Every structure is written in C-alpha cells, then in structure tokens.
Amino acid sequence: MLSDKVTKLSWVYQLYRLGQTSSLRDKPQQVLHAILEHIVEGFGANSGTLGLIEEDTQLLTIVAGIDIPDHVIGIKIELGSGILGLVAKTGQALLLNGDMSSDARFKTTVVRDKSSRPSSAMCWPLKIEDRVIGALSINRKDAAEPYTEIDLENGAVVVNLITVVVENTRLHRDQEKRIAMLSKMNDEIRSVNERLEDAQNQLLQSEKMASIGQLAAGVAHEINNPVGYINSNLGTLQKYLKDLFTMLDTYEQTEPLLVANPDVLTNIRALRDKLDISFLKEDVSALMSESQEGITRVKKIVQDLKDFSHVDEAEWQWANLHNGLDSTLNIVWNEIKYKAEVVKEYGSLPDIECLSSQINQVFMNMLVNAAHAIEEHGTITLRSGVQGEEVWVEFSDTGKGISQENLNRIFDPFFTTKPVGKGTGLGLSLSYSIIQKHHGRIEVSSEVGKGTNFRVWLPIKQPEKKA
Template sequence: MNDDQEMRRLHQQIDETRTQLLHSSKMAALGTLTAGVAHELNNPIGFVKNNLVMLEEYLQVLLPVLQVVADMLPADKGGDGALGEHLEQALAGEDLRPILDDIVPLITDTRDGVQRLGEIVASLRSFARVDGPEAEPFDLNQCVRDTLKVAVNELKYRANVFQSLEEIPWLDGQPGEINQVILNLLLNAAQSISTFGEIHISTRCVGDEVCLSVADNGAGILAEHFEQVFNPFFTTKPAGQGTGLGLSISRDIIRTHGGRIEVSSTPGEGSEFRVFLPRPRE
C-alpha cells in the first residue's frame, strides 16, 4: 500500500469515527430528552390514575341510587309527584338507563388506557437511559419488550411482529446500547418490507451464548450487496432515507460486548440477523 492509499484509508477511518461519535452524541442527547419527557408524563398519568380510583369509589355509591331513579321514572309518568317532574326536567328527555350501562365500561376502558400509557412511559425511560461507564447486568428480553413499545408506531403499519422470548440468563454490558441495536435491526427489517409483512424476533440460549434473532419476509439482500451490509455509509435506501450507519454501529456495539452478528438472506424472501452475546461466567 502506497502513501496515498494509506492517507485515504486514514481519512476514511477518521470520517467514520467522527460520524459515529456524532451519532452517539445525538443518541445520548435524545435519550436525555426522552427521559425528561417521560418523567414529566409520569405526573399527569399519576393523578389521572388516582382520580379514576376515587371516581370508581364514588360511582359505587351513586350507581345504585341512579338505578333506582331510572326504575322509578317510567312508573311515575302521568303522576303528580314533584320529584318525578324535577327529574324529567333535569334529564330533558334523555334515557338514563343506557347512560348507566355505559359508565362502568367507560371507566374500565379509561383505566386500561392509563395503564398502557404508564407502561409506555416506563419503556421510554428504560430505553432512553444513559449507560454508565461500567458494564451492568441487564435482561435482554426486557430490552426487546421496551424497544418494541418504543418502535410500535414505526412497525405497526409495516408488519405484524411476533415474539418468541425464551428464558435466558441476564447478561453483562450496556443495556442502552443493546436497545439501540435491537431498534436498528427492527427498523431495518420494517424498511425492507414494501407492503405489509411479518417480523419475528426471538431469544434463546445457544451453548455458551445467548442469541437474539430478528427475521423478516421483506425484499432480502442482493448477492452483490451481501458483503457490504455492515460497511459504514452503505445503504440501498433512496437519498435522505438512511445514513447507512445503523448496521455498522450495531456490529461495533456487539463487538464491544464480546459478541458477533450474522446475517442470512434470500432475495425476494427476507433476511435474518442473529446477534450472539456471551453468557456471563458463573
């Protein structure tokens, strides 16, 4: 290799490193912002949940009374009772019974919705956490669940997602970085599907390793592109729709965790990316 080639290689490495540092900085800033938003959302979710609990307790007292009123009204029609007249005027022709029938289901649906919001916010906080300098134990299955909740809006219009998460040991590493890898693989799978397809994500133990698999039935990878999929800046997406860094950064993250990433693909049938991470020594 002559001096010019070596210089070009060094410049390319510098450009790649600079871009990845910028990307890491952007992700860290985004994580901090997301964690702050999730924290702010926790407060209104908390008081809505508490108010719903109080409302349900009040309704347990009021509903039997209102039911008696609803039963009395038809019998009182045509009578001269002042209470009946006042109630008829207050209801202004509305039928009280269907309203009473709807109250409990509406409260139940609202409580379920608030519960789902709380779970999404918890997943956001977990996904957006900033990793410390030291490795720490983490649950890969929980990383998958958190990332799926965060990416739901990007995935639900592209594919049905099927999970198969086996019982696996906790791993050591940087869970925030692993979340990023899972997100990159899921988005890559979704973007390979032209209309609407399927994505299968699974975890399992393989010998001394834990395997995370993300498979899709999308366009697959052409033979001439197969050796380039992990190269920085390589992308088959139209201009402005991808930086070509997702898979490269994912590979580097997995390598720093002592693991490896493999891919198999059939053009027109889909692709499968498999991440292997070492199980901690007992």
C-alpha cells in the first residue's frame, strides 16, 4: 500500500479534496462512501465499513460500506458487539489477523457468513478529542499480506484526518433534522395561530351580533316612544282635518245665501281659488296617509331588527324560520334592492329548535353573498321545505357562479374570491360552523356563468345534548 512518498502525498491530497467537496452540504452520504472507498483502495483492502454513534440511542449505525451486502447499510449495532462495536466502545484501534472465532475478544460475536470472513482487518475509532463518534474498519481477504502494527499506526493518522470531515457531515445532518423540526414546529404554530385567529374572528362576530342586539334594544326603546305618540297624533290630526273639511263643505253650501252681499261672496270665492281648497283637501289626505305609512314602516324596521338579533333570546328556542328569513331580508334589503329581484317560494315549515339570532346570521350571509355574486341585475330565489325530521331553506342566485376548484374551499376560513377589501372570507366559514353547531349541513352546487345554489338543512328538534 502507498509504496512511495509521492504516492502517499497524492493520496492524502485526494482524501483532503474529498473532505472539501461542496457535496458535503448536499449529499453527505455520498461523501462518506467516497472517503471510505478511497481509504479501502489506498490500504489495498477488499472491503470496508463505517459506522457512526447515534447520540440519542447510543447505538452504532452503519452509514457506508464497500463490498458489503446492501441490507447492512442502516443496521444498528450495540456498543461492544463485533469489531466495530468493540472499537467504538473502547476507543482503541484494533488489528486482527486470522480467525476471529479464536480471538477471546470476540467470543460472543455471532459469525453469520464464514466464507466472507476477512483474514486480516484493521479498525479505528473516530474520535473528537476524547469523544468517540464512530468506528471505521477495512478488511483484506488475502492471508499472504496481513496488516501490521505499522499499518495500524499509519491508518490512525489518516483516520484522524477524516474524523473532522465525518463529524462535520454528522453536524450537517443534525442541522438538517433541526431545520426540518423547526419547519414542522413553524407549520404547527402557523396552524395554531390560524385556528386562534379564526376563533377570535368568530368571537368578534358573536360580540358584534350581541352589540347589534343591544343596539336594537336601545333603538327600539328610544324610537318606539316618539313613534307611538307621532302615530297617535297623526290619527288625531286626521280626525281634526276630517272635521275641518266637513265645516268647509258646510260653508260652501251657504254661498248661495250671500247673493245679497256680492262683495263678500267675491272675496270668499277669490280666496278659495287662491288657496285651491279642492287640491288642498286631496293633498292633505294623501300626506296624512303617507305619513302614517312611514310611521308603520319605521315600526316594522325596528321590530325586524329586534327579531333579527333576538337580543333577549340567548337560549335554544322554537322559532319560525320564515319569520326570521323575512326579518333578515328587510335588514339587508339595501344590499339587494338594486341588484336583484327576490322571489319567495316558501313551503310549509314547522317551528324548529334553534338559536334564532345565529340562524338569522347564516341567512344574512347567504343573502349578501347572493347579491354580491350578481354583477348587474338578476334574481334571488328563496325556497323552503321539510323532509322527514329535517327542514331546508334554499338560496339560489343567477350570479357569476363558483369554479369547481374553488367550490371545495368556500367554507375555509379567510378564503374569498372577492377583490381585496371586499370580503374577509369568514362569512361562509362562520355559517358552516353555526349550522354544524345545530347538527345540520350545507349543500352547494354552482355553474360558472349561471349561478349558485345553497341549501341549508336543519333538524326540527335538536339532540338532547346541545353543543
């Protein structure tokens, strides 16, 4: 082996180059194999094995081999077992010539394949200061040229050169594991943050609904009183006007009696024409009717807001879905009236057990989404029905539709197809959560360019244990 100094220097330089290769970062396993192959060749061996100690298990793992069975790579050896295990445990280099079965140091070693046993072998520990990180062995089958103690000492020098390279490879591998672990932790943290953000947004949405309910109660209290007396005053005023118009009619009937006083008659007729009493009587009646209609609408809006929020109903109650749907429709009418005609095809529904304010929130999201899906002007059709122990409410629009690749994601938190700033991507996610809480389901079908259909299924009666 290594017959002259020039050859030795060239061989050592090549070994150094192997340790400096950039592949150490990208393909450390190949570098270890190449180094072992270089040593086997340089020492005139037929085979070789490299094992590293795993810090967590303290077992020796075979990481590279020359002329050994493929299944050996990756196996784990207990420290003290076999040549590699003994050297890794003691930290002392070992020279073996002859039959190892007669060597007292290996009396407990099981020899699986006697035909492949080497006639001469050398094994060195890989040490960083006093810490053993692994072991390397090379084997020669030709008994005519056994290894000597001098070979063992020369090999120790070479092994010291490559130990740093091997340790760097191990450190690189450990670093990759830590990076992978940190990446996984980051993914888990990101996932937890998303779930927390989703929960926070749901909480904010619930708080917003509670605020709307409190606002509705305050508005109802503040508005109902003045609306009440305005409505009462308008009724009284209408009666007074009717009496005045009766009196005017009576005066008009007395005009023929004023013929003897032509000046007075002329003045009365001139004033009547100037004031246009006939138009005034008609217009005042119309104004009174419109005012009373306006007051009635204000009362209805306040009542719808109360019905929508159900501020006093935080528990599960039996509710009429059609009433909730109509109240919600009135609340969001400003979002819909310029975009769509609303068609109602209600079936006969029984009252269901639910949290009315939350179901109305689902209805609101469905109606607003349907309106936003219509680009110019279209139709929103509301249908309902009952099947077995469930009821269903359907929202169909003639909007732009949802593509198939997005259809499976529409209930994901923060997913939206709306332009930036136009939607949070929480409406359908919250709706889905609410319906799940009610032990129901949402079915959706859509066709791009034709429209979308959402059907909300709810049980008539909730299970005994409510979420």
